[in-house]
Amino acid sequence: MAASVVPETDSIRRAVLLLNAVDPGRFPRLLSRLLQRLHLKAETSFSEEEEEKLQIAFSLEKQDLHLVLEAISFILEQAVYHNLKPASLQQQLQSIHLDQDKAEAFANAWAAGGQETIEKFRQRVLTPQKNLKKVFVEFSHQELFEFYNKLETIQAQLDSLT
Amino acid sequence: MAAVAVGKAAGAAYGHGESSGGSGGFLGPRVPAEVEAMARGLQEVGKETFRRLLKVTVNALEGKDCKDSVKLIAESTDLSEEQLAFLISGMYTLLREALRLPLSTFKQEVFKEDLKELRRPVSEGTALMQASRLPNVQDFKWRVDVAISTSSLARALQPSILMLMKLSDGTAHRFEVPVAKFQELRYNVALILKEMNDLEKRSILKIQD
Numbered sequence: 232m233a234a235s236v237v238p239e240t241d242s243i244r245r246a247v248l249l250l251n252a253v254d255p256g257r258f259p260r261l262l263s264r265l266l267q268r269l270h271l272k273a274e275t276s277f278s279e280e281e282e283e284k285l286q287i288a289f290s291l292e293k294q295d296l297h298l299v300l301e302a303i304s305f306i307l308e309q310a311v312y313h314n315l316k317p318a319s320l321q322q323q324l325q326s327i328h329l330d331q332d333k334a335e336a337f338a339n340a341w342a343a344g345g346q347e348t349i350e351k352f353r354q355r356v357l358t359p360q361k362n363l364k365k366v367f368v369e370f371s372h373q374e375l376f377e378f379y380n381k382l383e384t385i386q387a388q389l390d391s392l393t
Numbered sequence: 394m395a396a397v398a399v400g401k402a403a404g405a406a407y408g409h410g411e412s413s414g415g416s417g418g419f420l421g422p423r424v425p426a427e428v429e430a431m432a433r434g435l436q437e438v439g440k441e442t443f444r445r446l447l448k449v450t451v452n453a454l455e456g457k458d459c460k461d462s463v464k465l466i467a468e469s470t471d472l473s474e475e476q477l478a479f480l481i482s483g484m485y486t487l488l489r490e491a492l493r494l495p496l497s498t499f500k501q502e503v504f505k506e507d508l509k510e511l512r513r514p515v516s517e518g519t520a521l522m523q524a525s526r527l528p529n530v531q532d533f534k535w536r537v538d539v540a541i542s543t544s545s546l547a548r549a550l551q552p553s554i555l556m557l558m559k560l561s562d563g564t565a566h567r568f569e570v571p572v573a574k575f576q577e578l579r580y581n582v583a584l585i586l587k588e589m590n591d592l593e594k595r596s597i598l599k600i601q602d
Binding site: 308311312313314349352353354355366367368369370371372374375376378379381382383385386388389392 | 526527528529530533535537539543545546547548549551552554558560564566571572573575578579582583585586589593
């Protein structure tokens with residue numbers, strides 16, 4: 232079994248306590264939502280209204296809500312990083328004392344959307360395309376044909392990787 | 394980075410047969426009146442003004458709005474509006490016809506000869522032709538990389554492509570292409586090639602060199 236991927240820091244311990252206390256009813260939906268937006272970490276924050284709704288729904292103060300959301304995101308990012316199987320994830324979470332029903336909810340959400348999320352992280356190019364500029368190039372028929380052959384060579388290399 | 398490939402398929406049929414000898418070359422057997430008028434009018438135009446007129450003409454060919462630029466030229470020279478109109482329309486016609494030629498048919502030497510016939514300053518004319526043409530690819534280098542591990546994924550094994558394109562205008566572009574984008578590029582190039590083939594098959598008049 233993989234080494235513990237969720238370290239038992241003070242924040243995590245506190246987050247686990249809070250998580251165990253929240254209403255399990257809406258929990259799965261929250262997990263799915265966070266999982267879907269995980270690869271957009273920067274813009275993941277909920278709007279003011281959404282945050283207020285969450286505070287009410289889960290009976291959490293603003294600070295505690297933030298801690299809980301951070302913890303869930305962290306756990307999911309670790310699952311992505313290690314490409315955890317749902318069962319492993321559940322085991323790991325239970326070993327840091329998360330209640331079984333919540334751990335199971337994590338495993339289910341991960342089983343449903345994990346691969347898709349991993350794929351999104353794969354596609355995330357390290358160089359952000361902010362220096363995008365348009366360049367116009369002209370090709371004659373012959374030149375374009377030669378260019379195409381080079382692209383085919385590249386494709387052959389890509390194919391040889393799989 | 395997006396490189397847009399513009400393929401010039403066999404274009405308009407312009408008999409470029411014998412160019413010199415007073416036949417007008419790419420402008421056809423009869424030189425259009427406005428081009429003649431322009432050629433005459435340009436005798437009195439200074440180099441700087443000519444360059445600005447050239448710029449305006451090119452912009453007009455690209456579909457940009459030139460009213461303001463033309464006004465500026467009118468204000469800073471002592472050319473009448475009428476003279477300006479002749480000059481610009483003549484240059485516009487000249488360039489438009491020259492640009493309709495397929496790349497392979499366009500030969501600098503012949504073009505220079507044609508321009509001489511029209512009594513145009515040869516250097517500026519060809520400089521303009523270069524500027525209006527898009528550059529082509531002089532050198533293309535590539536590399537397939539595989540990201541083994543990233544801060545998000547311990548085992549990523551994600552391929553990506555690095556490209557280096559050197560263009561005929563001296564610029565070089567180095568950029569990364571995600572695999573999905575590469576497939577798009579390959580698909581579009583194949584599509585254009587197919588369309589070029591179709592066009593060439595259908596074209597009754599083929600430009601032979």
